[in-house]
Amino acid sequence: MSRTGAIPWGSLERRRGGAFVAAAGLFAVFAALWGVAAVTDIGPRPAVDVFGPAGWLLAFVGLLGLYPGLVERVPWNSRAGAVFAGVGVVGATVTAVANLGQLAGMTGEPPAWFAALNLLLLVGIVPGFLTFAVAVLRTDVRARTLGLLLLVPALLFVVNIVRVSTLGPRAPTGAPFVLGGGQALALLAIGLRLRTGATATDPAQSPADATH
Structure with missing residues (x-):
């Protein structure tokens, strides 16, 4: 992958913080639906199966926004992470759209093989977040907080799989409420860090630039 071509890397880079914050909002709704289900007889599905994949879709967009600032310094890690995130985008998009159709009553319950799309989501979440976390941690000690935060969504997802x-x-x-809320907080922290703090994914500033 390069910084040029059909993919609007510059636009993704500018919107990466907002994408993570929006993903956190969707996961807050996801967690709230599971919280209501825990104390009532209301079934959370298929609504949670829309908000969850949609939240991951925005999170993957945020990950791809990290790619332009990392590719020249850690090319292999950032390219692998972009591939993993791209696979996650495909899985999240198809899953969210199909479940939205079911929620709206436009389609019936998906076939059994549809669950295989969760593997695409897993690729985006676990190796995707972990690879970008390693890439960020390898660039600059100032980005350690961001790198550690990027580990959290993958670790929470693994905990949920085991559970x-x-x-x-x-x-x-x-448990679904707690873990969903944890994902919301982790993604919000990543988004706010990208919006308010300088990180190693930002272009390096030369002394000459600083004087201007």
Whole structure:
């Protein structure tokens, strides 16, 4: 991948902080729906299956916005991360659109093979976030906070996979709410860090530039 071509890297770079903040908002709704389901008989699906993938879609857009500032300093890490995030974009988009159709009553319940798309989401979330976290941590010690924050969504997702595989999708009671809220806070922290703090993904400033 290069910084030129059909992908609007400059636009993604400018919007990366906002994309993470918007993703946090969607995950806040996701967590709230699970919270309501924990204390009432209201079923959270398929609504949570729209807000969750849509939140990841925006998070992947935010990850891709990190690519232009990293590719010249850590090319292999940033290119691999961009590929993983791109795979996640495909999975998140298809999943969110299909589930939205079901929520709106336009389509029926998706077939069994549809669950395989979760593998595309997993590629974007776990190796995608981890690879970008490593790339950021390798650039500059000033970006350590951002790099560590980028580890959190992947780690929370792995915890959720272990929980679901061992205890079930809704056990223990309130776990989906807590983990969803944790994702919202992590993504919000990443977005605010990118919006308000200088990071190693920002172009380096030369002494000559500083004098001007």
